[in-house]
Amino acid sequence: MHIVVCMKQVPDSAQIRVHPVTNTIMRQGVPTIINPYDLFAIEEALRLRQQFGGEVTILTMGPPSAEDSLRKALSFGADRAVLLTDRFFAGADTLATTYALATAIRKIGTEFGPPNVVFTGKQTIDGDTAQVGPGVAKRLGLMQLTYVSHIDKVDLEAGTIDVERRCEGGVQKLRSKMPCLISILEGVNEMRIGSLTDALAAARATIIKWSAQDAGVEDIAKCGLRGSPTIVKRVFAPKPRAEKAEFIELGDKPADAFVDELFKRRPKLEAELGQLTRGY
C-alpha cells in the first residue's frame, strides 16, 4: 500500500496569548508542534503499513521551519517526508490550500506510486475548519470518508475499504473503494514511540522539498492569497462586556452564603433546580 498523510505544523494555540494593551498576538516563544489531530492519522497510516506492507509518505505545506515536524513524523517510522514550501502559498485559505496539496499528492503519486489512502486529522488547532480533507478528496476524485473512528477491513484485491464513521446519534458502517481520503477522529488509536532506528534515520533523512513549480502547480493564481475566495477583513479582540463580573464577598461560610445570594438574585432558579433534582 502507499499511504499519504497530510500533516500540518501549527503554533501551539493553547499557549497563544493576546497582549492586553496592543491586542496583538504574542507569537514569540510559542512553540510549533505537529497538529495534535494529525498524530492519530500518522499512527493509523503506520498501522496499515504494518498490516499490508508498503510505504507511508508525509506531506506538509508550510514554511521552511515545518521541516522540524516532518523529521518528527519520520522518527515515528514514516518512510518519506515531502515539504511543499513556496512564498506563493502564503496566505492561502482552504480552497487555495487544497489546490496546492492536491497538486502535490498527484506528483507524489507519479513519483512514488499512486496512494491507496490519503489520511488527514479531523481538523487543525489553528484554522479549526476541517475543510481541507474534503477539499483534497474532491479535487483528486477520492472517496471521502470523514469522522472515521475505525477501519474495519481493507481488501486490497477488491479495492474496497470498510470503515466506521461517527454520525449524529450513532455510527455508520460504510463500504467504499480506494483510493479514498480518510479523516480520522482523535482518540481512536495510541501514538507509538518511534524506534531508535527510526529516530536515527529521521535525523539523517533528506526531506524532499518542493516549490510550487516542483510540485507541478499549473496555475499559480490558484495558490496563496490570490487563489483564496475568502478574505479576512478584520481581526479583533472580543468586545469586553460592559459590566464585568460582580465579585461577591462570601465570608466564613462561602457556600451557604453563595446559595442564599444566588436564589435571592434569581428566585426562579430555586424552583427550577428543585424540579430538576426531584427528577433524579
Next chain:
Amino acid sequence: MNDKAKAPAPAGRAAAKKELPEHLKAYKHVWVFIEQERGQAHPVSWELMGAGRILANKLGVNLAAVIVGARNEATQAVVRESFNYGADLAYLVADDILADYRNESYTKAMTDLVNAYQPEILLLGATILGRDLAGSVATTLLTGLTADCTELDVDAEGSLAATRPTFGGSLLCTIFTLNYRPQMATVRPRVMPMPERVEKPVGRVIEHPLGLVEDDIVTKVLSFLPDRDSTKSNLAFADVVVAGGLGLGSPENFQLVRQLAGAIGAEFGCSRPLVQKGWVSSDRQIGQTGKTIRPKLYIAAGISGAIQHRVGVEGADYIVAINTDKNAPIFDFAHVGIVADAVRLLPALTEAFSKRLSPHQRDRLAS
C-alpha cells in the same frame, strides 16, 4: 513578529473591494440547508433559518429552505416545518437513494441546486454531516466557505460578513467571500438563538431531480449502530451546566464537578484542555470546538475563560465563575465572580445546594 505593531493587518486585504464578476451578479437569495437524518430535522437548521431570515430581510431577498432526503412522509414533514420557521420557499431533492447520508449523493444534490437556482448565500449547520458536506460543496463550486461562524451579518454593499474565532480562539476575525458565489458559511448548533415557530401554510416547493442511480454511488451504507442513550450528554439543551477547567488541578478532582452537577440536576462539562489531557471525554467539551450551550445557569469552576471557551457559553443567562485568579479573563464576561479555590468550594457548594434543594433526601442519605 513585532509585538508592538497594531492589530495584524489581515494579509493586506482589508481594503479588498467587491468586484463581483458579471455572471455572478444574478445570484440572489439566502438558502439554509435543512439537515435531517432518519426522519429528524437537526435543530441547528431552525436556528439557521432564524439567522437567515435576518440576513434575507436586510438584503431584501427571499429565504429558502433546502431539503434533501428520501421520498417519504418524514421528508414532507420537514418541508412543511420549514415554512413554520420562516421559509419563503423550499427546494427539494427527494429520492430513496438519499435515505442515508452519503457525501457523493448529497454533494451532487446541493451543487446541482446551486447551479440551477443560484443563491447568493448558503448556510449549513457545522455538524458532523454539515462539515462533511460543506467542504465538498464549496470545493466543487470553487467558492469560499467560512466555518464555525459565531456571527453573521451583511455590510453596506450586501456582502456576507462572517465572524469566527481565529488563532486557535484568541481573537475574532470577520471574513468575506466578496467575489465568489455562493457565499458559504457554517454555524455550530446553539450559537444562533432558536427562532419562534409560527404555523404557516406550506408555500412554494421547487422539486429538483437527483439525477443519480444507486450504481452511480460508490460508498455503500452497510449498517447503522445507534448510540446507547445513557452515554449521551445533553449539554447543548441543558438548562443548568457545571463545568471544570485546569484550575481543578488533577483528573481526580473532576468528580467534584460531577457531584455538584448531580446535586443541582445539571449537566456537567469541561474546557478544552481537560479533553486534550484525556481527563474527560470529548463529548463533554464546552467551547468553540466543543459544544455551545445556552443554559439558564452556568457554573464555571477553575476555567480561565479564553475566547475559545467564551464563545461556547456567552449565550448563558447567568454565568458564575470560580477562579483563584481575579484577573482571569472569565471574569470579563461572567455575571458573578468568586475568587476561590474550586477544589475547596465545589464540595461545599454541593453540600449547600443539597441542603437547600432536597433537605429530606439529604438527611436520609446522611443517616
